[in-house]
Amino acid sequence: MGSKITVTFGSQHIAIPEPVSFVFETENEIITKVDVDVGYVHRGIEQAAVSKFNFNNVQFLLARVCGFCSITHAGAYIHGVEQLLGVETTRRADYLRLIVTELDRMHSHLLANGHVAEVCGYENLFMQVVKYRENATEILEAITGNRVQYDYYQIGGVSRDLSPEHIKMINAKLVELRKNVLKMRDFFETDYTLGLKTRNVGTITYDMAKEYNTAGPIARASGLRMDARNEFDFLPYGEVGYVLQTRTEGDVWARNMVRFDEVINSIDMSLYAVNNLPEGDIKVKVKGKPKGETFIRVEAPRGECFYYIKGNGTKVMERVRVRVPTYSNIPVLRELFVGSLYSDAQPIVLSFDPCLSCTAR
Amino acid sequence: MVKMFIESLKNLTQKPATIGYPHTPSPSPKDYRGTIYYQEDLCIFCDLCEDVCPPGAILFEITNAAENIREYSYNPYLCIYCHACVDVCPKADEGCLVQAETRLAPLGRDSTLPQDVKLGYFMAKVTEAKNLDRKWDAFEARAAQSRDEMAEFKAEKKRLKQAAMKAKKEADAKTKAEAEAKEEVQAEITIENNVETKTETKKEPTKIASAMPQLLTEPKDGKKDDLTQIKGIAEKIELILNEKGIYHFQQIALWTEENIKWADENISFVGRVKREKWIEQAKELLAKK
Known part of the structure; x- marks a missing residue:
């Protein structure tokens, strides 16, 4: 047995796209102790939301919390404000919101899976995934006007409508994407070398997932049947064919598989929604200022996102509290490292798809 | 593993999925959210865009408080391209505020700034890219000061108006009291004459202040x-x-x-x-x- 060595992983590390710091204490290759610091990108967004911005502008601020979940943050806030104002959106607006939210989930999941392949040393597969992912981002750019900051949700509806050309284009690209994602899933499922790095690595059991209060694809990969899309009807998931995806293995491989399954489901839902768009306006007029308090739970790509908002009848909100999925996934991540190989640390972190910008805000 | 290997070999013979930027231009999609352009002659100076802009990239400076003349200024490097100003503009359909489909190039230290009247007064005055942020900060302070001056001017105007009203009321009360006194006493005609001439001179300027022009009942x-x-x-x-x-x-x-x-x-x-x-x-x- 060798002596103990301290290895730092982050805050800047080539494997992780965002600043998070892990300090491992290792014995030979085995990690025995771990310290986590997630607060590197704190920007004071919650305070800015209640001091610098009017309530009808806060969604632009919250969308910039994080590039990947921008639609979820803005969406959660706007669902809350609409609840406080008593606004009923039209069915067409709901469908359009659903399409954009699911497209966002698709490209986020695909990139997360690609990153896992990349840190396992399989850069070729990563490039392949990113190449196919481009279809989803191109659709988003065409229908919202930007690749990352969609600013699509507005209080009372959405900012733009879909034209017949858009629908034609979305259909063509999504069908192509579906074919490619099935091919990708096959690679991830059957690849022998990738399997060596991902199968039976970082396994979370069902009990562990329940005890540590995990969220999102991480929980579903361990067989925990939880999804905010299943519980709340802010968006018409019941009508478009939503299916809860679970796996039971609980390792890195299962998390990837759950994400692929969800991408396929999202594509099916989007295709149905695009081809069965209800007629009507995309926006209703909104009057008044929010008063009272409410909480919202929506499913971000990384898991359940919780919003608590409180208005006092003035232009500025009194409180906007954000609790993001990565925050609830950190404890189990910490537990998972102890006893695993140091070389497995990168795939484990990336399989959690951590979003530190959201976590620190 | 074998499948991916075959796929990789196929990729080797295919055209690259990327574009050869900067040798080939980056494709500009339709309806992209780009720079905001403004047309002054259509503007009704409602200030809605200034109020709604989340980063405060649109500002109106009041250059003449007496005649309420405002100048539109826009900082494209502060803009987050969220489309909120165009949504709120009552004259957007006519082209007062328009979002273009392209963005300006990012700001570098030596980059040449765009010279376009439609970008507003601030960008028209600034020629060098150096210290643009600092110049904008100074402009922000100036615009805020112009707001204060406007508020002061309005308060002063209100005060003057109230003072005039008060003086008029007092004068009316005085003439009334004097008239009553006159009725009672039936004397001192000279004082009454003085008062009349006073009131006449007072009335004249208010009449001239807003005279009707020549109007017709039909063309x-x-x-x-x-x-x-x-x-x-x-x-x-x-x-x-x-x-x-x-x-x-x-x-x-x-x-x-x-x-x-x-x-x-x-x-x-x-x-x-x-x-x-x-x-x-x-x-x-x-x-x-």
């Missing part, structure tokens, strides 16, 4: 001029003018200072006639005719 020869040819008069304002009895360029060309004040009070937003030079335009159009 001469039954044929009216197309007033929308004057820049700044849209169809809606033309309707209002026609209702009031103004049908011809000649009528506008003959307006005096007092007539302009009347127009400010009765037709349009304050200062608009002067700012958009309606009278000069009307004279030109009249000469062309």
Whole structure:
């Protein structure tokens, strides 16, 4: 047995796209102790939301919390404000919101899976995934006007409508994407070398997932049947064919598989929604200022996102509290490292798809 | 593993999925959210865009408080391209605020700044990219100061108005009391004469302040001029003018200072006639005719 060595992983590390710091204490290759610091990108967004911005502008601020979940943050806030104002959106607006939210989930999941392949040393597969992912981002750019900051949700509806050309284009690209994602899933499922790095690595059991209060694809990969899309009807998931995806293995491989399954489901839902768009306006007029308090739970790509908002009848909100999925996934991540190989640390972190910008805000 | 290997070999023979930027230009998608362009002659100075802009990239500086003249300024490097200002603009359909489909190039230390009137007064004045942020900060402070000056000016105006009202009331009360006294005493005619002359001189300036121009009940020869040819008069304002009895360029060309004040009070937003030079335009159009 060798002596103990301290290895730092982050805050800047080539494997992780965002600043998070892990300090491992290792014995030979085995990690025995771990310290986590997630607060590197704190920007004071919650305070800015209640001091610098009017309530009808806060969604632009919250969308910039994080590039990947921008639609979820803005969406959660706007669902809350609409609840406080008593606004009923039209069915067409709901469908359009659903399409954009699911497209966002698709490209986020695909990139997360690609990153896992990349840190396992399989850069070729990563490039392949990113190449196919481009279809989803191109659709988003065409229908919202930007690749990352969609600013699509507005209080009372959405900012733009879909034209017949858009629908034609979305259909063509999504069908192509579906074919490619099935091919990708096959690679991830059957690849022998990738399997060596991902199968039976970082396994979370069902009990562990329940005890540590995990969220999102991480929980579903361990067989925990939880999804905010299943519980709340802010968006018409019941009508478009939503299916809860679970796996039971609980390792890195299962998390990837759950994400692929969800991408396929999202594509099916989007295709149905695009081809069965209800007629009507995309926006209703909104009057008044929010008063009272409410909480919202929506499913971000990384898991359940919780919003608590409180208005006092003035232009500025009194409180906007954000609790993001990565925050609830950190404890189990910490537990998972102890006893695993140091070389497995990168795939484990990336399989959690951590979003530190959201976590620190 | 074998499948991916075959796929990789296929990729080797395929065209690259990326584009050869900067040798080939990056494709610009339709309806992309880009730079905001502004047209002053369509603006009604409602300030809604300034209020709604999340980063505060749109600012109006009040250059003349007395005539309420505002200048639009926009910082494209502060803009987050969220489209909120265009959504809120009441004249967006006519082209007052428009979002272009391309963005300006990112700001570098030596980059040349775009010179476009439609980007507003701030970008027209700034020529060097160096210290643009600092210049914008200084401009922000100046705009805020102009707001304060405007508020002061308004408060002063209100105070003067109230003082005038008060003085008038006191004078009225005085004349009333004196008249009563006169009735009772039936004497001292000289004082009464003095008071009368005083009140007469007081009334005259208020009368002149907003004199009505020459108005017609119907157009001469039954044929009216197309007033929308004057820049700044849209169809809606033309309707209002026609209702009031103004049908011809000649009528506008003959307006005096007092007539302009009347127009400010009765037709349009304050200062608009002067700012958009309606009278000069009307004279030109009249000469062309």
